[in-house]
Amino acid sequence: MEMLDASSDPRAHEWIVRLGLSLDTVRDVLLFGDAEAATYTTYDANGAGEMARWSRHVRRMSELLVPQGWKRIDPLNQPTLVHPSGEHSIVVTSGTSLTGTAYGVPKTKNPKGRSIREAVRGNAELALMRPDEVDPDLSGLRETWILLTHADPNGRLQAELSLPSEMEGEQIGGWLRRILLPTISPSRIPEPKGDDGPASYEFSVARK
Template identity: 35%
Template sequence: MTLTHVQPQAVEDRLGELGLKAERLGETVRRGYVAFISCTPNDPPLFPGFSAWAMMVRGLREYLLPEGWERSDENNYSLVINSAGTVAIAVATGDAATGRAEEQPTTKSSKGPSTAEAVTSNQLTLDLIFPPVELPQASRPLGQDQQRTTWILLVHRSQGEVRCELSLPTSMGPDGRVDGWQERIILGVIPTDPDVLEVAPPTPPQQPDIDVAVKRRP
């Protein structure tokens, strides 16, 4: 059963245990929204969603690195990791159930091998019994540096609002979407201009995390 924190005090208390503050996470999500609505139809179709994601990753790092956290982009999987190496946070777009305590959200798109490794590591760290996540053959064996819990700042833009939550993933479906959560911290609703998304570019499908091999040209 998923443990869901909804009441403001419960949210603040649980975030405090992780070394986080709801207000600062909300600011990070707002920065992503501003990046999204700053795009125009002249931008490439994939750019608005990518721009929003990149700005939220940047915002998380600018908030947390002064607090002693570290950034990691290993295998092109962008994380911010606490100083003890026990908690990591990634950013992803969620479906319409995001931020709704009575529903069960999933990531909007299928995810890649790095997310699969993180979910498997969560299962092992929390000693949970779940159907195993199938890891691609190219994935590295889980090492000591991966024995941490990786949370996802899950964000969903809809007409007139942005909903978000910080949640701990524990399973992925056959389609590669994260679909199960050990714990959800509901961060609430950020009101936005109800007319903005009508004129902004449509949200593109979020690209899964990938491994890119770079080779020198002969």
């Protein structure tokens, strides 16, 4: 497994550009999801905030990449963004606490469906997905990358762009390449009392 840290390794930036992304794009996606998740409270259904976070990640990534020629598809209900070249795609999903860290190997947080299992197998074999599983827009696909995200208990947003190689049960647990992305530390302002409206948010990361 190759691991590159975008905070210090120029090769990580080369890979990010090669994938058709930028650190600004990923930062925007993570902050968009965090702002949505922050509107949920303990009175919402269990897990609703994290589900909303993931949904907003998918939405914002689509909003930013589709105008650049990417195509959004949903094979077997798995939101997927296909690069204009058709040679690789990106799937956004949540990961365990080791996401974005160099001292351990993360897994996807939730079980993955058949479309992801076939994509992982395709990565490992350097082959296409099985024809009976392929959306026509994936006919030339060679690789499926994962934008793995995690919000720690202190609100820090961890992420990595990684190329999966192995399923452990229903979760991805093996990687051919991991590109660790800079951690983002949103700074939240406490929610005002009364009916003054929802809390506002400030972020410590400078936007370009």
